[in-house]
Amino acid sequence: MDMVTTNNRQWEKYQKEIADDRYYYARSCIRQTFFPGSEWAFIDILRNKLGKDIFDDPKHTTCTGIGYHSDVVPFQTTMTVVARHFALMTEAGYANITPSCITSFGIYTEILHAWEEHPELLERVREDLYKATKREFDVPKNLAHTSDVIYKFRNQIAMQMVHPLVDVHTGKPLRVVDHIGCHYAKMFPSKGVGGAEFPAVLSGMVDAWGGECIDYPERRHCCGFGFRNYLVQANRGYSVANSMKKLESMEPYEPDFIVTNCPGCGMFLDKWQYTISEMSGKTYGKNGYGIPVLTYEEMAGLVLGYNPWDLGLQMHQVAVEPLLDKMGIDYDPEKKYCDADGKLISLPKCPTFLKQ
Amino acid sequence: MVNFGFTISVTRAVEYDKNDKGCAEYVALRVPSSSACIGCGGCSATCTAGNLTEFNIRKIQMLMKRGENQLYKEQLHKCMLCGKCLTVCPRGVDTRGMILAMIEYMREK
Numbered sequence: 001m002d003m004v005t006t007n008n009r010q011w012e013k014y015q016k017e018i019a020d021d022r023y024y025y026a027r028s029c030i031r032q033t034f035f036p037g038s039e040w041a042f043i044d045i046l047r048n049k050l051g052k053d054i055f056d057d058p059k060h061t062t063c064t065g066i067g068y069h070s071d072v073v074p075f076q077t078t079m080t081v082v083a084r085h086f087a088l089m090t091e092a093g094y095a096n097i098t099p100s101c102i103t104s105f106g107i108y109t110e111i112l113h114a115w116e117e118h119p120e121l122l123e124r125v126r127e128d129l130y131k132a133t134k135r136e137f138d139v140p141k142n143l144a145h146t147s148d149v150i151y152k153f154r155n156q157i158a159m160q161m162v163h164p165l166v167d168v169h170t171g172k173p174l175r176v177v178d179h180i181g182c183h184y185a186k187m188f189p190s191k192g193v194g195g196a197e198f199p200a201v202l203s204g205m206v207d208a209w210g211g212e213c214i215d216y217p218e219r220r221h222c223c224g225f226g227f228r229n230y231l232v233q234a235n236r237g238y239s240v241a242n243s244m245k246k247l248e249s250m251e252p253y254e255p256d257f258i259v260t261n262c263p264g265c266g267m268f269l270d271k272w273q274y275t276i277s278e279m280s281g282k283t284y285g286k287n288g289y290g291i292p293v294l295t296y297e298e299m300a301g302l303v304l305g306y307n308p309w310d311l312g313l314q315m316h317q318v319a320v321e322p323l324l325d326k327m328g329i330d331y332d333p334e335k336k337y338c339d340a341d342g343k344l345i346s347l348p349k350c351p352t353f354l355k356q
Numbered sequence: 357m358v359n360f361g362f363t364i365s366v367t368r369a370v371e372y373d374k375n376d377k378g379c380a381e382y383v384a385l386r387v388p389s390s391s392a393c394i395g396c397g398g399c400s401a402t403c404t405a406g407n408l409t410e411f412n413i414r415k416i417q418m419l420m421k422r423g424e425n426q427l428y429k430e431q432l433h434k435c436m437l438c439g440k441c442l443t444v445c446p447r448g449v450d451t452r453g454m455i456l457a458m459i460e461y462m463r464e465k
Contacts, residue, residue: 222398233361241365352358 012066014195018152019096019142023054024089028101029062031295037312038263038297042146043236045300049160050153055092060085065103069227076128082111084128095141098149103263105145106183109191112143132204143191145184147261147296151193151201154208161332163306165211167256168328172258173212177291178202179246179269182222190253202296204261209303218249224272227266240279242271247284247291252306257292257323269293272316277353288355290318302329309335319356375423383420383463392447393417395421397439399444399451409427413451421460432459 025043032039044050066080067073089097091095099105116124122139129135150157164339165174180199194200205215213259224242227294229235250258270293277283277290285291293316294302301311313320314336324331337345350356383390397414405411411434419428432455441451 235362237362237365238361240362241367244364245367275360276364278357279360279364 008269014193014198016140016144016148016193017193018095018144018148020152021052023052023096023098023149024092024140025054025056025146026085026095026097026099026101026104027061028099028104028263029066030267031100033223035263035295035298035312035315037301037310037315037334039292041297041301041306041311042100042150044306045157045297045304046149049304050156051346054098055094057088059088063099063101063104063107065101065107066227069103070231078107078127079111079125079252080128080132082108082139083125084133084135086140087129087133087135090136090138091138091226094107095138097110097140097142098144098146098190100146100263102145102181102183102265103231105143106187108140108143109188112139113188115139123348128231138266143199145192145261145320146235147201148193150296150300151204154205157304158208159299161209161303163327163329165175165206165209165299165303165325165327166257169326173210173325174323175214175254176206176211177214177216177250177253177255177258178206179223179258179260179265180220181260181265182259202261205296205299206259209299214250214253214255216250216253218246221246223262223265223268225262225268230268237239238276239268240272243268244276247273247276249296251284251290254286255291256326257294257320259294259296261296263295266293266295271317274351274354277351281353283354285318288353289322292316292318292320292323294320294323302327307331309338317351365379370422370424372423376425377423378465379458380421380423382461383454383457386460388454389439389447390417390445390454394447396446398444398446398450398461400453402440402444404434404438404440411435413455416458417451419453425462427463444446 027039043054043056048055063085064073064078068078097108099108104273105108143153166172167174167175179204185196185199189196192199192201206213223246224239226239229239258269260269273290274285283290298311298313308320308324308331335342337347339345357449386447395418396413399413400406403413411431416428416431437452439452445451
């Protein structure tokens with residue numbers, strides 16, 4: 001057996017099944033607060049660019065992930081809340097669930113695994129949910145994170161590409177740092193594309209869309225989000241220290257941007273750059289700018305030619321304009337902080353060191 | 357600078373590339389048997405000074421090899437040079453010789 005066949009066979013072990021249509025969408029508490037354009041872009045790309053059926057349910061709630069990982073919400077409660085999500089999915093006539101949040105993905109995976117190992121837990125939850133809400137549910141046939149879905153259709157997106165991940169001034173691929181959320185594949189490696197060792201969900205998109213991924217020493221380090229690390233103000237120095245470790249490790253490689261599949265990682269790698277600059281004066285990008293942080297939906301949106309302000313890039317702490325200039329994307333600076341009717345909402349206060 | 361109510365935690369990573377390996381190199385040259393240490397802690401268990409103070413040979417040799425000299429420098433003078441540690445070492449390391457070499461290095465520096 002030659003080496004290529006052996007390697008291909010090995011790589012097959014690191015693949016996962018991702019449904020190809022009819023998704024029940026589970027929104028993320030953090031993503032819809034900090035990156036509202038991302039969730040809109042995901043739905044729009046699936047419906048209008050890829051022609052898929054995706055159901056955005058207003059009855060869906062938090063998965064309790066933040067409370068669960070902070071030891072505030074007990075597992076039994078989390079399971080019952082998640083069972084309600086599955087009931088909503090069943091009632092809507094869907095069997096494939098796709099959560100936007102990495103922690104929700106981790107919670108769903110953990111619960112489905114617990115039910116597989118301990119069927120009595122599943123029966124108890126069915127009973128609890130029925131007593132509380134009179135609802136019944138089917139276990140989803142397929143669970144895939146929304147980044148898995150975009151990864152699955154990366155080549156179809158590449159065919160509709162308007163702005164590849166290339167520096168239009170030099171013609172060279174953009175240098176991208178991919179950051180995978182810990183709850184994506186570190187807890188259950190077989191549930192992520194590429195497992196915990198070779199997560200390819202984001203690097204696959206970057207490669208397909210013309211960019212180049214940077215392999216730097218702290219590539220697999222946690223961003224520092226970690227719930228308990230930042231919920232208590234006095235502990236936040238530990239959270240920042242983790243982000244700082246990553247930023248210092250990637251800085252010498254001069255990345256053009258960071259892409260994350262976890263909303264928490266995106267938020268912290270973006271906003272902690274402001275915190276670090278205000279606390280120590282240090283910035284990590286060129287000429288006093290930071291390193292822009294994108295969600296994979298925003299990256300896909302830019303590649304497909306969406307307006308940066310429709311994607312919500314004005315919500316970011318680190319300015320994205322240098323990246324937009326590199327990609328040759330037209331934007332109107334005057335409309336950055338305007339609402340849908342074109343009226344100026346208000347201008348944010350400028351940071352002391354981080355250039356805007 | 358802004359005070360957000362917390363400070364950025366200092367990393368506990370061992371900076372092998374930046375730390376001063378001078379003492380470790382000096383001791384390795386003067387006491388070749390030091391490289392045989394497996395860190396079992398037999399020396400620390402039998403140490404008289406260790407029973408009375410914070411002196412801990414196993415910890416000191418580990419910090420020395422990491423190049424974290426400032427963390428054990430003040431401990432060295434607590435050794436009474438009784439040599440009991442020599443008799444229990446399963447690897448035959450000249451532990452007393454190591455302490456003496458460290459003291460010499462610190463004095464010369």
